[in-house]
Amino acid sequence: MKLAKLFALVALCLASLSLSALAADPLSSWNDGKAKQSIVAFVEKVTKEGSPDFVPVPERIATFDNDGTLWAEQPMYFQAFFVFDRIKLLAQQHPEWREKEPFASVLNGDVKAALAGGEHALLEMAMATHAGMTTEEFEKIVTDWITTAKHPKTDRLFTEMVYQPMIEVLAYLRANGFKTFIVSGGGIEFMRPWTEKVYGIPPEQVIGSSIKTKFEMRDGKPVLVRLPEINFVDDKAGKPVTIQMHIGRRPVAAFGNSDGDLQMLQWTTTGQGVRFCLYVHHTDAKREWAYGRKSSIGRLNKGLDEAKARGWTVVDMKNDWKVVFPFEGK
Amino acid sequence: MKLAKLFALVALCLASLSLSALAADPLSSWNDGKAKQSIVAFVEKVTKEGSPDFVPVPERIATFDNDGTLWAEQPMYFQAFFVFDRIKLLAQQHPEWREKEPFASVLNGDVKAALAGGEHALLEMAMATHAGMTTEEFEKIVTDWITTAKHPKTDRLFTEMVYQPMIEVLAYLRANGFKTFIVSGGGIEFMRPWTEKVYGIPPEQVIGSSIKTKFEMRDGKPVLVRLPEINFVDDKAGKPVTIQMHIGRRPVAAFGNSDGDLQMLQWTTTGQGVRFCLYVHHTDAKREWAYGRKSSIGRLNKGLDEAKARGWTVVDMKNDWKVVFPFEGK
Numbered sequence: 001m002k003l004a005k006l007f008a009l010v011a012l013c014l015a016s017l018s019l020s021a022l023a024a025d026p027l028s029s030w031n032d033g034k035a036k037q038s039i040v041a042f043v044e045k046v047t048k049e050g051s052p053d054f055v056p057v058p059e060r061i062a063t064f065d066n067d068g069t070l071w072a073e074q075p076m077y078f079q080a081f082f083v084f085d086r087i088k089l090l091a092q093q094h095p096e097w098r099e100k101e102p103f104a105s106v107l108n109g110d111v112k113a114a115l116a117g118g119e120h121a122l123l124e125m126a127m128a129t130h131a132g133m134t135t136e137e138f139e140k141i142v143t144d145w146i147t148t149a150k151h152p153k154t155d156r157l158f159t160e161m162v163y164q165p166m167i168e169v170l171a172y173l174r175a176n177g178f179k180t181f182i183v184s185g186g187g188i189e190f191m192r193p194w195t196e197k198v199y200g201i202p203p204e205q206v207i208g209s210s211i212k213t214k215f216e217m218r219d220g221k222p223v224l225v226r227l228p229e230i231n232f233v234d235d236k237a238g239k240p241v242t243i244q245m246h247i248g249r250r251p252v253a254a255f256g257n258s259d260g261d262l263q264m265l266q267w268t269t270t271g272q273g274v275r276f277c278l279y280v281h282h283t284d285a286k287r288e289w290a291y292g293r294k295s296s297i298g299r300l301n302k303g304l305d306e307a308k309a310r311g312w313t314v315v316d317m318k319n320d321w322k323v324v325f326p327f328e329g330k
Numbered sequence: 331m332k333l334a335k336l337f338a339l340v341a342l343c344l345a346s347l348s349l350s351a352l353a354a355d356p357l358s359s360w361n362d363g364k365a366k367q368s369i370v371a372f373v374e375k376v377t378k379e380g381s382p383d384f385v386p387v388p389e390r391i392a393t394f395d396n397d398g399t400l401w402a403e404q405p406m407y408f409q410a411f412f413v414f415d416r417i418k419l420l421a422q423q424h425p426e427w428r429e430k431e432p433f434a435s436v437l438n439g440d441v442k443a444a445l446a447g448g449e450h451a452l453l454e455m456a457m458a459t460h461a462g463m464t465t466e467e468f469e470k471i472v473t474d475w476i477t478t479a480k481h482p483k484t485d486r487l488f489t490e491m492v493y494q495p496m497i498e499v500l501a502y503l504r505a506n507g508f509k510t511f512i513v514s515g516g517g518i519e520f521m522r523p524w525t526e527k528v529y530g531i532p533p534e535q536v537i538g539s540s541i542k543t544k545f546e547m548r549d550g551k552p553v554l555v556r557l558p559e560i561n562f563v564d565d566k567a568g569k570p571v572t573i574q575m576h577i578g579r580r581p582v583a584a585f586g587n588s589d590g591d592l593q594m595l596q597w598t599t600t601g602q603g604v605r606f607c608l609y610v611h612h613t614d615a616k617r618e619w620a621y622g623r624k625s626s627i628g629r630l631n632k633g634l635d636e637a638k639a640r641g642w643t644v645v646d647m648k649n650d651w652k653v654v655f656p657f658e659g660k
Binding site (some may be wrong): 058061135179188189192196202203204205206210213214215221222224231237238240241244245246247248249263266267270 | 388391465509518519522526532533534535536540543544545551552554561567568570571574575576577578579593596597600
């Protein structure tokens with residue numbers, strides 16, 4: 001009996017030790033510094049009952065951009081790799097693509113020429129590869145691709161190229177009663193098949209750009225068919241619009257990396273009470289990429305000025321992150 | 331010491347008794363019968379671990395129509411009362427309405443004439459009363475109205491005219507790991523200000539018809555302005571479309587009361603595994619209203635046939651519900 005009690009006591013001590021070790025550093029991939037401290041200070045402030053800054057659990061909404069904020073976006077948006085792979089795969093059914101831009105350039109492996117047509121060319125390629133099937137068929141296409149396709153530089157699955165420190169922020173916020181949402185310019189149905197597994201974010205908390213769908217009966221079975229028509233582009237001023245549409249509540253914290261996220265951060269920060277805004281600044285040419293003010297992908301120019309003026313947190317990836325990708329050092 | 335122990339024991343017994351009493355009937359406003367039994371049987375089936383019908387918690391999505399399913403909808407949709415009240419209030423700023431239909435009829439108290447213009451007239455009235463302000467201003471307008479306006483027949487607040495048995499279903503499902511969503515033809519921002527308090531459904535789980543909004547800076551402060559332009563009508567074939575857009579997952583249970591909910595129920599029931607569909611049939615002319623196959627509001631005709639053919643649950647309000655409204659007998 002006495003021995004059993006002793007064992008129980010020891011077990012209890014060990015359990016509380018490991019718990020306090022966990023509690024001690026939920027952001028273990030972050031170097032100690034202003035960025036990390038600002039995140040912790042914010043969370044402690046809004047979760048402290050009785051404090052004037054306390055935010056009730058239902059109002060703890062945090063929104064995250066995806067490309068460049070939760071996973072990498074170089075040398076081009078990962079969804080563009082998906083588009084090009086789909087075009088190559090579908091080319092057999094479209095012999096006319098051999099002669100038709102931008103498809104011909106994709107099939108010739110000339111990405112630069114394929115993208116030379118700008119937005120119009122991009123839209124044409126997106127529609128050719130994202131529409132014409134049911135939502136269930138598209139989900140399977142994305143799942144098959146995302147579990148096999150590799151990044152040309154790292155030879156890793158794209159879902160391995162997520163930022164470990166940001167995964168920790170997501171978990172830390174959720175452990176403190178936050179609901180975490182993605183608000184991305186990327187395709188909503190391109191993200192949903194894998195965000196729950198990779199980020200712990202369920203489909204109903206994923207918001208993004210979309211095309212229209214149509215309800216149809218096929219052989220007595222209802223399906224939703226994806227139409228080649230833009231429904232909403234979830235970028236810049238579109239982000240607060242979809243936040244209101246899907247969440248209906250202003251976030252208390254918002255995370256982005258580019259000027260495309262600026263309106264989301266402005267919308268967040270001008271709510272009443274304590275708010276938190278963070279920009280990830282890509283400053284690490286060695287472990288990731290270094291870009292910002294002049295980049296065509298993920299430009300952070302106006303946003304960087306506004307962040308400084310307003311005292312938002314700016315993460316210096318090179319100095320603030322101990323680890324960038326989860327696979328480092330493995 | 332002994333006495334203290336005895337007290338503790340008694341307290342424990344009482345606590346467990348009241349807990350088991352609660353557990354014994356989470357649907358206490360339902361008469362015992364097929365409808366109630368079908369709800370309980372479904373929930374027990376999908377929550378039983380190891381059973382082939384088990385549904386993991388993240389997939390436990392239940393969608394509810396609002397008008398006629400969670401609250402009453404006679405003698406006209408409650409949002410129409412809001413529209414008419416707004417028109418009367420705004421008339422001072424719109425002297426031209428005295429001469430202009432459908433506004434003139436509203437101001438003369440002739441509801442029938444106001445609605446004679448059909449969908450076009452309704453749309454015109456909706457835009458005149460729902461657009462032109464910021465989202466925050468609209469939220470305040472709705473809150474002010476919903477906390478003061480009374481139903482002409484019962485003289486009760488509209489939020490008191492919710493169905494007690496359905497409130498119990500919502501709570502019962504949530505207690506069993508379900509996320510409950512509203513999917514309504516009513517205005518999304520007309521519902522959000524009060525659904526959390528009344529139904530326990532937070533804004534991010536409210537889906538409905540919407541108008542477009544636009545992000546703007548006003549005196550350096552970002553606002554979302556409501557535009558007089560339809561974004562989406564969330565009825566009939568539109569319901570599965572918005573379920574996919576907002577939730578991104580097929581519900582395992584769906585609740586409606588009219589043909590406008592039929593596609594939502596079809597979409598739900600044709601997913602894999604056990605599914606549950608329920609129609610509320612308004613059969614109680616005394617405590618509520620009796621209508622269905624031929625009603626212009628909340629018509630349940632095709633839906634009733636399909637429910638019978640497919641074995642969906644059809645609630646006979648008169649016989650299945652002990653209580654309709656929470657205020658009964660008070």
